[in-house]
Amino acid sequence: MRVLIIGHSHIAAVVAAHSMRLKRRQIQNKLDFRFIALNGDQYKPLLVDGLTVNPTLLKEVSDCVSGGVDGCFLTIGGSWHIVLGLADHPVKFSLFPHDVSSGDGRQFVPLSLMRCAMTEYAKSDLTLLEMLGELLPKPLFFLEPPPPVPDDAHIMNVAGPYREKIDQYGIAPRKQRLLIWRVQSEIIQGVCNRTGISMVSVPADCVDSEGFLHPRSWHIDPVHANVIYGERVLQQIERLMELQNGNI
Amino acid sequence: MAISENPYKDLPQSSFWRHAVANVSIETLDPVIEGAFTISSNDKIASAGSCFAQHIARYLVLSGFNYWVAEQAHPMLPAKVKKDFNYGIYSARYGNIYTARQLVQLFLQASGEFIPSDTHWKAKGGQGFVDPYRPQIQPGGFDTVEELLADRQQHLAAVKKMFATCDVFFFTLGLTESWCNVSDGAIYPLSPGVAGGTFHAEKHKFVNFTVAEVIADLTVFVDLIRAVNPSVRIILTVSPVPLVATAESSHVLVSNTYSKSVLRVAADSVSRSRNDVVYFPSYEIITGHFNRGKYFAEDLRTVTEEGVSHVMRVFMKHFANKLTDHSVYTMPNYSSSACKSSSFIAEIQKIVEVQCDEEVLDEQ
Numbered sequence: 209m210r211v212l213i214i215g216h217s218h219i220a221a222v223v224a225a226h227s228m229r230l231k232r233r234q235i236q237n238k239l240d241f242r243f244i245a246l247n248g249d250q251y252k253p254l255l256v257d258g259l260t261v262n263p264t265l266l267k268e269v270s271d272c273v274s275g276g277v278d279g280c281f282l283t284i285g286g287s288w289h290i291v292l293g294l295a296d297h298p299v300k301f302s303l304f305p306h307d308v309s310s311g312d313g314r315q316f317v318p319l320s321l322m323r324c325a326m327t328e329y330a331k332s333d334l335t336l337l338e339m340l341g342e343l344l345p346k347p348l349f350f351l352e353p354p355p356p357v358p359d360d361a362h363i364m365n366v367a368g369p370y371r372e373k374i375d376q377y378g379i380a381p382r383k384q385r386l387l388i389w390r391v392q393s394e395i396i397q398g399v400c401n402r403t404g405i406s407m408v409s410v411p412a413d414c415v416d417s418e419g420f421l422h423p424r425s426w427h428i429d430p431v432h433a434n435v436i437y438g439e440r441v442l443q444q445i446e447r448l449m450e451l452q453n454g455n456i
Numbered sequence: 457m458a459i460s461e462n463p464y465k466d467l468p469q470s471s472f473w474r475h476a477v478a479n480v481s482i483e484t485l486d487p488v489i490e491g492a493f494t495i496s497s498n499d500k501i502a503s504a505g506s507c508f509a510q511h512i513a514r515y516l517v518l519s520g521f522n523y524w525v526a527e528q529a530h531p532m533l534p535a536k537v538k539k540d541f542n543y544g545i546y547s548a549r550y551g552n553i554y555t556a557r558q559l560v561q562l563f564l565q566a567s568g569e570f571i572p573s574d575t576h577w578k579a580k581g582g583q584g585f586v587d588p589y590r591p592q593i594q595p596g597g598f599d600t601v602e603e604l605l606a607d608r609q610q611h612l613a614a615v616k617k618m619f620a621t622c623d624v625f626f627f628t629l630g631l632t633e634s635w636c637n638v639s640d641g642a643i644y645p646l647s648p649g650v651a652g653g654t655f656h657a658e659k660h661k662f663v664n665f666t667v668a669e670v671i672a673d674l675t676v677f678v679d680l681i682r683a684v685n686p687s688v689r690i691i692l693t694v695s696p697v698p699l700v701a702t703a704e705s706s707h708v709l710v711s712n713t714y715s716k717s718v719l720r721v722a723a724d725s726v727s728r729s730r731n732d733v734v735y736f737p738s739y740e741i742i743t744g745h746f747n748r749g750k751y752f753a754e755d756l757r758t759v760t761e762e763g764v765s766h767v768m769r770v771f772m773k774h775f776a777n778k779l780t781d782h783s784v785y786t787m788p789n790y791s792s793s794a795c796k797s798s799s800f801i802a803e804i805q806k807i808v809e810v811q812c813d814e815e816v817l818d819e820q
Contacts, residue, residue, distance in 0.1 A: 287808045291801060292532065298800055301530050305606035316610050317530050318603045320584065320596055321541055328534040329801075369807045373800070431808065 209449055212272050214244040214340065215283030216333075217432060218353050222283075225438030239446060242272055246284065254336050261339050273345060279449050280344045282405070285333030286353030286392070288326050290431050293356070293388035294363075295373040296380045303387050323391050330392075334399050341403030347452050350400050350407045351441060352393055354433035356385040358420035363430045370430060386419055408448065411440035482747050483766065491774030492734040493689055495624055500524040502547035502622035504562075506554045506630020508695035508738070508759060510545055515768040516626075521776070523547075524622055527614035532801055542593040547622070548615045551590040551645060554630040555665065556673035556722070558589075558643045563680050565589070566616040572642035576601050577653030586652030588644055597652065620684045628738075629674075629719040630695040632665040633703055633711070647703075662703045664714075670722035678730045690733040691775075692723040696742035698757050716743075736775075738767040 213219060223243055244265070246254060251265045261269075302314035303322055327334065341348065357363055360379050367374050380388075393407075400407045414425045414437050425437035469475035470489055477485065495501065502524050503513045516523040529543035542549055553559050564570035577586045584597025585604045590611075598604040619625075635647045638661050649655035665673070674692070681688055694716060702711035720739060727735040742751045742763045749756075751763025 290808055291804050295804060297530075297532055299531050301532070305600070305602040308606040308609050315530050316606050317533075318594065318607055319599045320594065320603075321530075321533065321537065324537045324540065324595075325533045328537055329805075369810065370804075373804060373807075377800075 209238055209278040209453065210240045210242065210276055211279050211281065211445060211449060212242050212244070212269075212277045212344075213281045213283075213351075213445075214246065214269070215281075215351070216246050216285060216287070218283045218286050218351070219243060219245055221354075221427070221433045221435060221438030222351075222441050223438070224435040225442050228435055228439070229442070239449060241442075242277075244268060244272070255332050255339075258332060258335070261336065261343070266343075269340070269343065277345065279347050279349070279445075279452060281349045281351055281408070281445060282337060282340060282344075283351040283353060284337045284340070285330050285396070287431055288330045288333075289353075289356065289385070289389040289392045291329065292322070292326060293380050293385045294430060295370060295376075296378040298377055302381075303384055319387075319391065322388065323395060326388075326391055327395055330395065334395070337396070337399050337405075338403050341399070341405050346404065347448075348405050349445075349448065350396060350405050351444075352396070352407060352410050353389075354410055354425065354437060355389050355415060355419055355421050356382075357426055357430055358382050358386075358416065358418065359423075359426075362423075362426055366427070366429050368429055382420075390419075408444055411437070411444055414440055477744075477746050480746070482750065485741070485744075485746055485766075486770050486773065487737045487740050487744075488770055488774045493732065493775070495521065495689075495775050497522060499623035500621065501624045501626060502526065502618050503626035503628075504546055504548075504550060504553045504559065505626070505628025505693070506552050506695040506697065508630070508693075508697050509552070509626070509628035511759065511764040512626060512628065512693070512738075512768070512771075513546055515764065515771075519768065519772060519776070524618070526618035526621075527611060540595055547618050549590065549593050549611055550615065551593045552630070553627075554645055555632065555634050555643060556629060556670050556677065557634065557665065558645060559627065560673050560677050560680070561643055562589075562615060563619060563677060566612045566619065567680075567684075570642075572637065573640050574637055574642060574653075576604050577648065580650075580652045588648070588653060589642070591644075591646050591651035591653075619681050622685065622688060624689045624691065625681065626691045626693070628693045628695050629670075629723060630697070631699065632670065632715040632718050633699070634663050634665070635703075636661055636663050664704060665718065667718045667721050667725075670718055671725045674722055674726040675729065678726060678733055688732075690730075691736050692727060692733065693736050694719045694723055694739040696739045696751075696759060696763075700757070736771060738771075741767050741770060 213222060223245070226241055246265070251262050254262050254265065256262060300314045301317045302308075302312070303317055303319055305316065307314050308316045337350070360382070363379055364374065397407050414422050414433065416422050421433060425433045427434040464471065497520065499522060501516055501521050503509055503516070513523060525544050525547055527543070527548035529538040529541065538544060542551060550562060553562060561570055565572070572589070574588050577588050577591065579586045579597030582596050584599055585601050586597045587593065587604055587608055594607075598607065635644045636642060637644070638659055647655060648660050678690060681690075698712045699708055699715060702708045704711045716739065723735045727733045742759055747763070751760050751766065752758065753760055
């Protein structure tokens with residue numbers, strides 16, 4: 209069975225897990241994976257005039273599809289929760305109503321406002337998702353991006369290019385980081401529902417009891433998940449494809 | 457007085473219809489004799505009122521006045537979202553304030569002296585909750601009642617600050633007809649059931665304020681704001697936008713005349729009884745038949761941009777003569793936090809993009 213996986217940077221953990229399998233010669237399954245990493249220069253801009261899928265990408269996707277695919281998986285965007293919720297904002301805000309009465313000085317931002325703000329920022333990613341949703345054959349899935357890391361110390365250790373902003377403004381409160389990630393998932397879920405795409409939740413054993421990324425899936429940056437996470441996603445994909453083909 | 461003389465003999469041309477109206481070109485008609493005070497570019501101007509007040513606020517911003525928005529949207533929000541959620545339309549996110557009673561109650565809510573019994577409504581046709589006292593500021597409503605109450609608390613704190621520290625307060629009277637809660641008299645800007653909530657005949661009541669009531673409410677408001685902000689100057693206008701509908705049994709045209717007449721008399725009365733309260737005749741400029749109806753659009757209700765421009769031209773002439781250059785409209789001064797924020801989001805976005813590119817390249 210051929211599986212096509214198209215996505216932004218969160219695809220990297222899956223690609224890494226797949227490479228690991230190849231190195232270990234663990235390809236005893238029937239799936240033939242094909243990856244299209246959208247961050248490649250050849251696909252920029254992903255949307256021409258904000259309305260049309262990049263012709264190079266379109267051709268590559270069409271070639272893959274015409275060669276026959278049994279399942280497609282997308283992971284588009286998915287880092288907007290980092291843009292809006294990793295480093296604390298210079299004008300500190302809170303998404304939690306009780307923070308207003310506690311008088312901690314944070315500006316209260318209702319969730320519906322955050323939802324609209326993120327939708328606006330992520331507009332081109334969501335448009336691309338919708339377009340690919342119409343273009344690609346079913347079964348079609350969206351891989352939910354990994355949740356945020358709960359641990360401030362780990363974030364500081366792997367802050368990399370985010371260090372300057374974090375040093376300047378601090379890390380956003382942990383419960384807020386998780387809530388913003390949930391808002392992102394809710395927005396993506398909405399597009400998936402409209403377009404007939406099934407959303408695949410983060411692998412259950414990759415999250416802790418609160419819903420954050422489990423330490424075993426932490427990566428060397430504060431945004432992405434690691435190869436262990438990628439392997440779990442590969443296993444999810446295998447199970448879903450088996451389900452599709454009635455093998456379970 | 458000699459027999460050949462009369463009280464009109466020495467009056468200025470502005471006192472005579474033929475000179476001041478009939479023989480004046482439409483665009484140059486100026487019904488203001490003199491501004492009671494001038495507004496400097498440092499004065500903080502706040503505004504509220506019915507929908508025509510939105511035009512005034514917009515022009516004040518564009519004209520380089522220090523139009524003060526006490527309740528700013530969080531600077532991370534994109535401009536479109538700020539606008540959709542009614543930030544910056546007025547000095548705080550109260551939406552349209554149609555009646556003088558509503559204005560008084562806003563002041564009292566902000567100072568904690570009035571807590572209406574009705575706390576929230578279910579959004580019309582939606583899942584969310586609507587603030588009964590500003591039912592249209594949050595498209596789709598708030599997700600939860602807790603969010604609504606927190607946002608209202610934040611809003612009222614901004615309103616309180618605005619009343620206490622503005623230098624000039626601009627209020628446009630819009631309506632005399634309104635709906636109120638029978639139990640505590642709380643005024644709703646829209647009837648329950650229109651943008652949210654449910655109308656109950658035993659709980660909600662129609663009111664149509666008399667001229668005495670509007671004068672009393674306006675006077676109370678002036679005294680309340682002066683108690684916390686003694687030097688505030690107040691400009692009153694009457695919205696020329698006709699009633700969209702009347703709940704009286706009379707024809708809407710007749711109800712409109714009643715409503716605007718009451719508001720016009722009340723504004724005049726209060727401007728005579730209190731210092732530094734002036735009436736500005738935008739109503740006359742838009743509705744006066746000297747303009748042959750050209751300041752209304754096809755629906756005979758929407759004020760044209762040309763009409764608003766005439767109003768603001770006259771306003772600038774009489775109230776803004778300390779400003780340096782009225783002909784050059786400048787864009788609003790964005791606060792430093794807003795600039796800092798937009799660059800903050802853009803910088804983080806850039807880092808994410810670069811880092812995410814590298815992440816994928818690593819795995820190729």
